[in-house]
Amino acid sequence: PKPVNLVLSGLAEGTQTYQKLSKMSGFDTWPLQKLSGPYIDHFPKEKLVYLTADAEEVLETFDPSKAYIIGGIVDHNRLKGVTFAKAEEEGIAMAQLPIDGNVDMGVNSKVLTVNKVLQIVVDFQASGNWKEVLQKGVPSRRQAECGGQAKRKRGASDAEAGDDAGGDGHDGDAEVADGNP
Numbered sequence: 001p002k003p004v005n006l007v008l009s010g011l012a013e014g015t016q017t018y019q020k021l022s023k024m025s026g027f028d029t030w031p032l033q034k035l036s037g038p039y040i041d042h043f044p045k046e047k048l049v050y051l052t053a054d055a056e057e058v059l060e061t062f063d064p065s066k067a068y069i070i071g072g073i074v075d076h077n078r079l080k081g082v083t084f085a086k087a088e089e090e091g092i093a094m095a096q097l098p099i100d101g102n103v104d105m106g107v108n109s110k111v112l113t114v115n116k117v118l119q120i121v122v123d124f125q126a127s128g129n130w131k132e133v134l135q136k137g138v139p140s141r142r143q144a145e146c147g148g149q150a151k152r153k154r155g156a157s158d159a160e161a162g163d164d165a166g167g168d169g170h171d172g173d174a175e176v177a178d179g180n181p
Helices: 016-022 082-090 114-127 130-137
Strands: 005-009 048-051 067-071 093-095 173-177
Touching: 048 082, 067 082, 067 114, 082 093, 114 130
Parallel strands: 048 067, 048 093
Antiparallel strands: 005 173, 067 173
16 A cells, blocks of 8 residues: 555634634644645645546546645535636646546536545555545445436435535645655
């Protein structure tokens, strides 16, 4: 397995995100780097890759010289395309997980929660097998069945099912740093 170096940015004291996280047991001892400012002030732009479902480029493997951003911005309904726009505005490269060709999601959105994306990254670093990792990591109710209908509670939206975009609307970001996501 390849190591994963996790960096949380935008954790300035006094922010809502910092206050919520600091109330969690053991937050001060989490094995990760915490940045009070934005990732763009800490990493060179050419070393950043924003993981977003809206990207054209498909991620095949992780470059150890890059830091991969898993955005905490919610890209769901009213905020569709925000992570793409943010990466484009900041001049940061983008890539999407290789969901197409590995998992049939039917008509479902390829936007996943931050925690699902992080788990997929960690599992891929351990196994190197996108198909296996994505089939396990994408919630089964979001994967298409034989008739092209996704497995989902009748009438449940992605937000109700807890599968889309993730986060709570705050713009804190997690970076999987040093290419060893």
